Amino acid sequence: MIKLCIFDLDGTLLNTLSDLAAAGNYALRACGFPVHEEEAYKTFVGNGIPRLIRRILPAGSVTEENCARVRAAFDRYYADHSMDQTRPYSGVPETLFALQERGIALAVWTNKAAEFVKKLMPLYFPNIEFAAICGQIDGVPNKPDAYTGLSIMRGCGAAKDETMLIGDSDVDMLASAALGCIGVGAKWGFRTSEELTKAGAAHLIAKPDQLLKLIESLN
Numbered sequence: 001m002i003k004l005c006i007f008d009l010d011g012t013l014l015n016t017l018s019d020l021a022a023a024g025n026y027a028l029r030a031c032g033f034p035v036h037e038e039e040a041y042k043t044f045v046g047n048g049i050p051r052l053i054r055r056i057l058p059a060g061s062v063t064e065e066n067c068a069r070v071r072a073a074f075d076r077y078y079a080d081h082s083m084d085q086t087r088p089y090s091g092v093p094e095t096l097f098a099l100q101e102r103g104i105a106l107a108v109w110t111n112k113a114a115e116f117v118k119k120l121m122p123l124y125f126p127n128i129e130f131a132a133i134c135g136q137i138d139g140v141p142n143k144p145d146a147y148t149g150l151s152i153m154r155g156c157g158a159a160k161d162e163t164m165l166i167g168d169s170d171v172d173m174l175a176s177a178a179l180g181c182i183g184v185g186a187k188w189g190f191r192t193s194e195e196l197t198k199a200g201a202a203h204l205i206a207k208p209d210q211l212l213k214l215i216e217s218l219n
Helices: 017-030 038-044 049-056 064-081 092-101 114-124 147-156 170-179 193-198 210-218
Strands: 004-007 105-113 132-136 163-167 182-186 203-205
Touching: 004 147, 017 038, 017 049, 017 064, 038 049, 049 064, 092 105, 092 210, 105 114, 105 147, 114 132, 132 147, 147 170, 163 170, 163 210, 170 182, 170 193, 182 193, 182 210, 193 203, 203 210
Parallel strands: 004 105, 004 163, 105 132, 163 182, 182 203
Antiparallel strands: none
């Protein structure tokens, strides 16, 4: 019986790619570095903003000073433009509401900085009561470390076999393995089915509402 669904955010609940790419390219331009095509950001995101900054910088320019400069410019821009083009994926709000109606606890666990997560969630999912919303906080291990996920599970009283982690990247599937829970790959997100399968996804779904049928089959 599935009691808890833990969702990734970027590439799973929200299509944030355009706004992340715009912020990254703004920061690069502001600091005198070349920019990237938006599509390239699909492989840059997923491990938090510090790792994103290191990935978008030219290989020979990844210094602490440059990372700090680009990060500061990124944060300034993204704070004002994180909702310009970001939208929930089709079917996500309806699926979350259906899960909520069935009494399944919902949580968000993302490597996105907590300050940005707090702005986005109330705007896009005002009718969903999440049991936990966990973004990246300095001093707390990022996914795929199990620390935050285990805390969510304990808070919801859900065992490993009663928990699903739904995400679009290898980071999410590795996190599900660290938790010992059921990893579900979201094929509509930023990464490929091959990456999700290789990282250990127990199931792949092509559309959000397929999660409801998957849970029914397991319950």
